[in-house]
């Protein structure tokens with residue numbers, strides 16, 4: 065059992081991918097896989113966060129397209145008129161846009177609170 069090499073209070077659970085120190089969960093930034101000491105040294109424009117932030121976007125757009133395709137096929141089978149299909153697709157795209165925006169916003173807030181607490 066090792067204690068965290070930053071705060072020296074908690075039990076170490078992670079290893080920093082940058083400096084190799086063993087740190088606890090309070091002193092570790094999980095999505096960057098580095099300790100808070102190394103995290104503080106990263107300039108804000110350097111993209112440690114860019115990948116996890118954009119990944120959900122592509123997943124959602126991919127899901128949206130698949131869902132739209134499925135709904136179009138279902139509508140075609142059931143024989144719904146064109147304007148219903150249009151309304152359904154508009155509804156799906158609007159709700160997905162809201163979800164994506166919320167996701168971005170929450171991730172932004174998490175990152176900001178992380179930075180301000182360091």
Ligand SMILES: [Zn+2]
Nearest residue numbers: 068071088091
């Ligand atoms: Zn610690």
Ligand SMILES: [Zn+2]
Nearest residue numbers: 080083099102
């Ligand atoms: Zn480190």
